[in-house]
Amino acid sequence: MQDFAELSVLLVDPNQSMRTSLRNMLNQAGIVRIDDAVSSGTAIRQIAKKTYDLVLCEYDLSGGSDNGQDGQQLLEDLRNHALIGRWTIFIMLTSEGVYGKVVSAAELLPNDYILKPFTVEVLLQRINRAVGKRSAFLPVYQLLDQQLVRDAIAEAGAAEANHPRLSTDFARLRAELHFGLGEMAEAELIYHTILAGRPIGWAHLGLARCQFALQRFEEAQATLDKLLAQNPKYMAAYDLLARTHEALGQANQAKKVLEDAVAISPHMVSRLRHLGAVAYETGDIGVAEKAFKQVVAKAKYSEFRDPEDHVNLVKTLVKKGDANQASSVIRDLERSLRGNSNTEVCRAISAALLMDMSGQVNQAAKELGNAVAAVTQAKGLSNQLRLGLVDSCLKHRLDKDAADVVIDMMNDDSGGLSMEEAVGVFEKAGRHDIAREVGEQINQHVDELLESAASALAEGDHRAAVAALSIALRKKPSNLPVLYATIGAMLRQLDELGWEAPLGEQAGMLLDRLRRIDGANPEFDKLEQQFAGTQRKFGISTTA
Incomplete structure (x- = not known):
């Protein structure tokens, strides 16, 4: 002992x-x-x-x-x-x-x-x-605490020989780390190697996750079906299978999978949320109402209650035509989540939904304005909720409010929109005029960021240059000039200011992205050689 x-x-x-x-x-x-x-x-x-x-x-x-x-x-x-x-x-x-x-x-x-x-x-x-x-x-x-992910992968590989009883566990960790780096081929190979020895549930699930990430959805579905045939109580497989059906455009099948999972394991809040959302999209308001009610009830005593759960329930009740219950849910939201930074946005959106239902168009528009005003003070709102707000604003001809929400989403570091996604929101709504205006605003901001980065580089401020270019890249992730400029600035910082593992990992991942979309360009070869030279300069291992 x-x-x-x-x-x-x-x-x-x-x-x-x-x-x-x-x-x-x-x-x-x-x-x-x-x-x-x-x-x-x-x-x-x-x-x-x-x-x-x-x-x-x-x-x-x-x-x-x-x-x-x-x-x-x-x-x-x-x-x-x-x-x-x-x-x-x-x-x-x-x-x-x-x-x-x-x-x-x-x-x-x-x-x-x-x-x-x-x-x-x-x-x-x-x-x-x-x-x-x-x-x-x-x-x-x-090593992971120090964000030295590739070193951690190498250490886990060595540990497999030193701890034979835990070799499969170390292999699993290596696969998960490769997956986190976006290295699906490496992760997939590890899972296949494990499965060649014996069928293990989590290895089947890991393989399906790789297939899903690579958009090989039919393969992922086959892998998950096989896993659930062998182990019908492997709950995480149901969640991924539902997402796979959604990716294949099979929403009703996704709902059935989630209903089966909830029947077996009825207490997972995240799964109930997913079931409610899928049921709502398929028009099964009864299942959506039941699921969202359970979410609100089960989350009641959580330290991390999410007022968006109330919005989902109100939206469902409005769709059902139940104004009394919707009003009750809004009152509960105001009373029980007072002080939450997201409550006002969610209250205003919910109130607008209810007013639209009763034909109070002007009052609904006023509440949408309140929601837009509160968005900038909120934290961690889902893109789904904010895009729903944009859609409601467009329906009420609140064009500037809709554009303001989208611009705010683009400036959100935690999960904002790219330029293509932002413009696509308005193109999908048939508002080509707003799409053009938003695109012009984004282009202007990116140009300003590029100028700022150039000035910072001229003054030798590599960190400021990288920060500005990283913001520009989030807005235009597929723009080759921005991608080349960002990687180049990162490599200059690493070479001149010393190796920093997180920045090195990020530069490596961006190089992988560039290889996929412009790998034949001689300029890419120069960046790759520069990256390898900087690694050698600081004694960084290039083997995983």
């Missing part, structure tokens, strides 16, 4: 006697750095302030009532909002007899889950196993 004295542990359980029992069990192994949390909310606040090695979480955090989140929903929040990383071990504790809930917990990939009652020996054995595995992966995790 390993020495656990330095482990920091968070116990998440509403029952004081159970926390005391767990604390006594841990103390027997010399673990004394233990904190308590009585609910998902207190757990999230604790984890936001402090990093824990181990989280022991009770599944039923509400004591059997419907008040509050359960352990599965807590884990979903922690994963989705990146509050726990690869270092943190999360073990679910449950006596839950409802199989659907157990599946929901298991599919979120806790490091382990233990059925109660259990002995101290069982608990310590599971902790020992999880800590041992984490120790083997620590060198790779440390």
Whole structure:
């Protein structure tokens, strides 16, 4: 048994006697750095302030009532909002007899889950196993923390020989890292190699993800169908299969897949959102209403409630013609999400939908104006919601408001639109006049950014040049002059100011993009040779 004295542990359980029992069990192994949390909310606040090695979480955090989140929903929040990383071990504790809930917990990939009652020996054995595995992966995790992804891939490859029992796990990590770098061929080869040895669910899923990313949708569908035939409880496969059907234009099949998944595992909020959206698009308002109501109810006690869930429910109820329920949902949005930076946008959009339904066109236009005014203060709004706002503004002839929202989306670093996408929004709506005006504004801004970058380079300010060009590239990702200029500025910075791993990774990825679209150009060869020369200059390995 390993020495656990330095482990920091968070116990998440509403029952004081159970926390005391767990604390006594841990103390027997010399673990004394233990904190308590009585609910998902207190757990999230604790984890936001402090990093824990181990989280022991009770599944039923509400004591059997419907008040509050359960352990599965807590884990979903922690994963989705990146509050726990690869270092943190999360073990679910449950006596839950409802199989659907157990599946929901298991599919979120806790490091382990233990059925109660259990002995101290069982608990310590599971902790020992999880800590041992984490120790083997620590060198790779440390490289990833430094954003040295290619070095991490190489380290994981070497570790496969040093830890034969974990060789498949290291291969899986290498595949995931290649996938994250956009190197689908490398990731796909690893998955094929694993599957040649034995059929493993996650390898089939990884292969399907590569096929999907490469837009080989029929192949992805065949891979996922085979996986689900072998393992009909592999929940993540349903989610990707639904997305694959959507990519193939098969929305009704996507809805059926999601309905099947929810029937097996009914507590995953993100899947319920997806089901609601697909059902709405296919015109199945009954299923959409049920799904969005469940989303709003299940997210009620989350620290990360999203007011967009209320908009989706209001939109569905308006489509159904149920003004009373829609009004009730808007009141709940105003009351329960007061203080959220996105609430005013979502309230105004919802109110506009309801007013349009009742024929109050002028009031609806006024609320759309309120929504547009609030967009710039909001954080993390989905593109779907903002594009829906643009569409509503165009229908009400609020052309300037529509253009302002699109320009704001283009300036959003977290997931904005490119020039082609922005112009396409208005072209699709048949508003060629606005498309032309927006295109001219974007071109003017990009020209200003290029001039700013040129001035910065002339003054030797490489970082400012790269920053300006990166913004220009986000606006025009397919523009060859901007792409060449951005890569060139990055390579000059790396050569003259020293190697920085994140910038080096970014330059390499942009070179890969340039190779695909302009690889025959001699200017590309010059950049590639310059990149290789800079790597050699600073002793950077060029092997993955």
